[in-house]
Amino acid sequence: xxxxxEKFNQLKLKKETALISYIMAGYPSEKATLAAVRGLIQGGSxxxxxxxxxxxxxxxxxxxxxASTESLNSGTKIENFFSIVKKIRKESNIPLVLMTYTNILYxxxxxxFISRAKQAxxxxxxxxxxxxxxxxxxxxxxxxxGMDTIFLVSPNTEKVRLKxxxxxxxxxxxxxxxxxxxxVQTKIHKYTLDALKNTKIAAKGKIPVGIGFGVSTERDVxxxxxxxxxxxxxxxxxxxxxxxxxxNKVQTRIATFTKKLKNRTR
Amino acid sequence: xxxxxxxxxxxxxFGGKYIPETxxxxxxxxxxxxxxxxxxxxxxxxxxxLLIDYAGRPTPIYFARNLTKTxxxxxxxxxxxxxxxxxxxxxxNTLGQALLAKRMGKKRIIAETGAGQHGVAxxxxxxxxxxxxxxxxxxxxxxRQKQNVYxxxxxxxxxxxxxxxxxxxxxxxxxAMRDWITNVETTYYLLxxxxxxxxxxxxxxxxxxxxxxxxxxxxKKIPNxxxxxxxxxxxxxxxxYPLIDTNARIIGIEAGGKGVKTKLxxxxxxxxxxxxxxxxxxxxxxxxxxxxxxxxxxxxGLDYPGVGPEHAYLKDxxxxxxxxxxxxxxxxxxLILTRTEGIIPALxxxxxxAHAIKISKKMKKTESIVVTLSxxxxxxxxxxxxxxxxNVKNKRKI
Numbered sequence: 001x002x003x004x005x006e007k008f009n010q011l012k013l014k015k016e017t018a019l020i021s022y023i024m025a026g027y028p029s030e031k032a033t034l035a036a037v038r039g040l041i042q043g044g045s046x047x048x049x050x051x052x053x054x055x056x057x058x059x060x061x062x063x064x065x066x067a068s069t070e071s072l073n074s075g076t077k078i079e080n081f082f083s084i085v086k087k088i089r090k091e092s093n094i095p096l097v098l099m100t101y102t103n104i105l106y107x108x109x110x111x112x113f114i115s116r117a118k119q120a121x122x123x124x125x126x127x128x129x130x131x132x133x134x135x136x137x138x139x140x141x142x143x144x145x146g147m148d149t150i151f152l153v154s155p156n157t158e159k160v161r162l163k164x165x166x167x168x169x170x171x172x173x174x175x176x177x178x179x180x181x182x183x184v185q186t187k188i189h190k191y192t193l194d195a196l197k198n199t200k201i202a203a204k205g206k207i208p209v210g211i212g213f214g215v216s217t218e219r220d221v222x223x224x225x226x227x228x229x230x231x232x233x234x235x236x237x238x239x240x241x242x243x244x245x246x247x248n249k250v251q252t253r254i255a256t257f258t259k260k261l262k263n264r265t266r
Numbered sequence: 267x268x269x270x271x272x273x274x275x276x277x278x279x280f281g282g283k284y285i286p287e288t289x290x291x292x293x294x295x296x297x298x299x300x301x302x303x304x305x306x307x308x309x310x311x312x313x314x315x316l317l318i319d320y321a322g323r324p325t326p327i328y329f330a331r332n333l334t335k336t337x338x339x340x341x342x343x344x345x346x347x348x349x350x351x352x353x354x355x356x357x358x359n360t361l362g363q364a365l366l367a368k369r370m371g372k373k374r375i376i377a378e379t380g381a382g383q384h385g386v387a388x389x390x391x392x393x394x395x396x397x398x399x400x401x402x403x404x405x406x407x408x409x410r411q412k413q414n415v416y417x418x419x420x421x422x423x424x425x426x427x428x429x430x431x432x433x434x435x436x437x438x439x440x441x442a443m444r445d446w447i448t449n450v451e452t453t454y455y456l457l458x459x460x461x462x463x464x465x466x467x468x469x470x471x472x473x474x475x476x477x478x479x480x481x482x483x484x485x486k487k488i489p490n491x492x493x494x495x496x497x498x499x500x501x502x503x504x505x506x507y508p509l510i511d512t513n514a515r516i517i518g519i520e521a522g523g524k525g526v527k528t529k530l531x532x533x534x535x536x537x538x539x540x541x542x543x544x545x546x547x548x549x550x551x552x553x554x555x556x557x558x559x560x561x562x563x564x565x566x567g568l569d570y571p572g573v574g575p576e577h578a579y580l581k582d583x584x585x586x587x588x589x590x591x592x593x594x595x596x597x598x599x600x601l602i603l604t605r606t607e608g609i610i611p612a613l614x615x616x617x618x619x620a621h622a623i624k625i626s627k628k629m630k631k632t633e634s635i636v637v638t639l640s641x642x643x644x645x646x647x648x649x650x651x652x653x654x655x656x657n658v659k660n661k662r663k664i
Contacts (some may be wrong), residue, residue, distance in 0.1 A: 103558075106542050133283060179450055
């Protein structure tokens with residue numbers, strides 16, 4: 001059983017919603033990334049999503065774009081990323097998900113990249129520009145290696161398509177809360193809650209549904225938890241903390257913030 | 267080899283639609299509507315009328331007598347897209363897509379632009395059809411193509427200077443896509459080149475194919491060679507597509523910048539690797555990790571790390587030759603055409619001229635070359651002036 005699946009099973013027994021926390025690897029440095037990961041674990045995050053920067057992140061808003069650019073400017077290469085993952089694995093068994101863009105995998109071939117990621121200790125992949133129509137080879141490679149493929153659905157995804165996406169998804173399904181890029185601060189829309197309900201119905205309890213994009217406060221977390229989400233995903237809010245915190249204080253501040261969010265999932 | 271409607275949006279292995287899920291319904295709606303109007307007589311009639319009365323089609327084929335004499339080889343003909351309204355071939359596509367958008371009931375149009383020609387053509391089409399236009403343009407490009415920024419603003423469009431990434435065309439596309447993701451229900455994205463997710467490469471090629479169709483009609487016999495410049499590749503695919511099943515030698519010219527062996531160029535077909543960007547699988551300039559490389563070209567319109575998927579396909583099928591010329595060669599060609607024919611070409615188009623000069627020397631005097639002169643060069647005179655001030659070697663020609 002994958003680490004992600006196992007985690008959701010455990011949380012189900014405890015009747016808890018998963019808190020999934022995103023940070024950008026190498027932003028602003030490897031040291032800060034490791035400190036943030038320790039903070040996330042300490043604060044009670046259930047799954048960590050590590051971003052690997054891409055030069056052209058079309059699904060990301062200003063905060064994660066900035067973090068991507070800074071990480072690339074500080075020299076983050078794929079080798080550094082895998083080395084960070086291996087370091088985390090020495091300290092923790094927490095499920096780790098890699099979020100990046102299709103070209104990063106395509107460049108090395110899906111099979112080669114995914115087996116390297118697996119070897120380093122990655123459990124699942126999120127590619128916001130991987131459409132279901134183009135995913136055959138990618139899903140096949142991931143299955144072969146035993147890597148979870150976490151697909152995204154949107155509030156405007158139609159029923160038939162939703163079913164197709166669910167079929168190819170493993171680990172959890174990532175529901176985008178808003179029409180927009182990551183990190184957009186907004187109120188919680190009725191269309192999002194309706195879509196969450198429909199997505200949960202389509203998932204039939206077979207695959208957990210996580211909700212992300214614009215989820216940043218305790219209130220947001222609370223609202224989505226009470227609306228039936230199996231996981232809440234917080235990203236840009238973590239990046240903002242890291243942006244405004246000296247590296248030696250990153251761990252504590254991230255831990256404090258994460259703990260507050262995690263409390264709302266219990 | 268000639269692909270009508272690409273199956274699954276693929277030209278051979280190239281193309282597809284690698285898009286965020288939020289865009290999937292919009293792309294589907296677009297594809298459905300486009301395939302419907304593609305053979306709609308009324309749509310064709312309305313667009314045909316606009317192309318004649320508003321844009322100035324058909325454009326002439328001009329025998330460049332003096333240029334031919336100066337070079338002393340094959341006869342060089344120019345397909346005069348520079349004479350179109352707005353000064354470039356871009357209006358062929360913007361009128362088509364703006365009409366489509368109107369039929370789809372979308373009132374807000376967004377577009378990206380490099381040199382500003384597509385932005386201007388979008389602003390014109392929108393003004394004439396009563397649509398609201400917002401244009402994304404790389405900050406670097408807003409500086410080097412100031413005149414076009416003001417033209418767009420005069421035409422009633424809002425111009426957003428994009429300050430992320432390399433601040434050029436690639437980043438303008440990123441930002442336009444982000445806008446589209448955010449405003450997907452009200453907005454039509456009017457892409458200007460034969461790039462992006464399916465059905466854009468198909469749609470842009472169809473709307474630009476009028477260039478090649480007219481060339482075939484206007485030339486007494488099929489030319490021995492046709493040449494066009496390739497950035498994203500819209501004027502080139504429009505020129506080439508109707509000629510694919512003829513005997514003509516077809517040549518696409520990429521921006522070689524300071525040379526394809528340096529890193530300072532924009533020639534993914536000459537020196538790139540397959541990858542995925544802006545919704546398509548194609549040849550890209552990228553590093554070992556798959557990060558997209560910064561590009562360089564003297565012409566903002568060709569300064570792009572990718573290329574339309576149909577070009578990637580035609581390269582791999584060996585139907586079209588893709589070559590690159592350097593900035594220096596482009597300036598030479600710009601000056602030669604200006605002086606011999608009294609035609610100031612866009613720097614983009616001067617790439618095609620530069621290669622025509624190279625190969626015509628080796629061809630027979632009875633043979634013919636058609637070069638698509640995709641745009642006029644008024645927008646580029648400051649760049650040329652600055653370049654000549656720095657490069658003494660070329661100064662003698664003035």
